[in-house]
Amino acid sequence: MPLSHLALLARRLRSLLRRRRPPAREHPSMAELAAYEADELPREKEQEIQEHFLDCRECPEMLLDMKSFVSPGDGGGPGLPDSRVDSAWEALRSRLEDEARVRSFEVPAGVERFLLVFGPRSGELRLRYRLEILASHGGPVWAVDELGRNDAGDLVLGLAGHLLPEGEYLVRLLGINGGGAKLLEEHPIRLSYR
Amino acid sequence: MDEEHLMSTALDRMPDEMRRCFLLRFAQGFEEGEVAMLMKIPVETVREHLREVRQRLSLECL
Numbered sequence: 001m002p003l004s005h006l007a008l009l010a011r012r013l014r015s016l017l018r019r020r021r022p023p024a025r026e027h028p029s030m031a032e033l034a035a036y037e038a039d040e041l042p043r044e045k046e047q048e049i050q051e052h053f054l055d056c057r058e059c060p061e062m063l064l065d066m067k068s069f070v071s072p073g074d075g076g077g078p079g080l081p082d083s084r085v086d087s088a089w090e091a092l093r094s095r096l097e098d099e100a101r102v103r104s105f106e107v108p109a110g111v112e113r114f115l116l117v118f119g120p121r122s123g124e125l126r127l128r129y130r131l132e133i134l135a136s137h138g139g140p141v142w143a144v145d146e147l148g149r150n151d152a153g154d155l156v157l158g159l160a161g162h163l164l165p166e167g168e169y170l171v172r173l174l175g176i177n178g179g180g181a182k183l184l185e186e187h188p189i190r191l192s193y194r
Numbered sequence: 195m196d197e198e199h200l201m202s203t204a205l206d207r208m209p210d211e212m213r214r215c216f217l218l219r220f221a222q223g224f225e226e227g228e229v230a231m232l233m234k235i236p237v238e239t240v241r242e243h244l245r246e247v248r249q250r251l252s253l254e255c256l
Contacts, residue, residue, distance in 0.1 A: 039234070045248055047210070053232055054217045060224065060232050 026175070026184055028052065033063050102168065102188045106159060109193045116157045120149075120173055120185060127178040131157055131182075136168040136188075145176070168194050204251055211235070215243040 001053070011181050028049050052110050053060040107114050118131065124167040129149075132144040142163065147155050155173070168190050205213055211233065218229045219240070226244070230237040 037234075042204075049232065050210075050214050054214060054222065057222065060218070060222070064228055064231060 019024055026182075027056065027059050029183075029185075030062075033059065033066065037066065038061060102190050104190045104192065106192050106194050111193075113158055113160055116159055116171075118155045118157065118171065118173065119153065120155065129154060129155055130174040130176055130181055132174070133164070133174040134170040134172065136170070138170075141169060160194070164191055201251075208247065208250065212243040214251060215240050216247045219244060 012191070032045075032049065036046060049059075053063075068133070105116075111125050119190070120129075130143065130145045130149040131147055132140065142159065144157055147157065149155055161162040168188060170186055170188055173184045175184050195230045208216070215229055215233060216226050218232060219226065224232065226238070226240050227237050
């Protein structure tokens with residue numbers, strides 16, 4: 001069969017798959033992609049990530065970019081052009097920075113309660129979320145179940161100042177599906193009262 | 195049976211690794227070397243899968 005015919009079939013299949021498959025699932029985290037590359041994931045999780053690659057353009061490109069930085073020139077092909085390397089690095093750095101950046105929040109001193117407005121990166125809508133706040137040493141400080149997104153797609157959480165002294169925390173967002181919870185995102189934050 | 199249903203059936207009958215190689219190559223448009231890296235298998239295996247897919251689709255869809 002000519003290659004062009006095969007490509008035509010594939011395009012039809014892609015259209016068919018879009019109708020058959022559920023909408024795009026949440027992206028694996030950078031840590032999961034790195035673990036996938038390092039063969040550190042169980043087979044079931046590897047299969048899940050490979051299936052995700054069929055629906056998502058961003059994640060497989062991210063993995064290829066990661067591999068090109070770790071071992072440039074591997075894979076039997078010519079090296080990447082500078083412009084491709086630059087844009088890949090910008091995308092990778094942006095995503096790494098987004099996951100690792102410590103966001104600072106200043107709360108007016110004396111305020112008893114305040115709202116944390118959290119805009120999840122994940123595009124997938126889930127019925128319920130669990131948001132956890134951990135101390136920098138990892139101990140639980142606060143957790144709220146049954147959170148739902150508002151009309152703007154944000155999660156809004158009311159917090160009491162006396163339970164959250166100044167310091168650094170880790171905010172973890174988990175999606176609830178059936179009886180299980182899956183970690184979707186985690187972000188370090190720094191809280192101060194001025 | 196329409197062509198879409200035949201293609202869908204052909205996909206369902208493929209082993210997972212073969213189906214993923216095929217869709218990464220032609221539905222997602224990655225090069226064979228990139229498919230090999232994404233699937234963590236030798237590029238020769240990717241080529242074998244794609245050859246097999248061509249044969250299967252020729253038999254099942256055409």
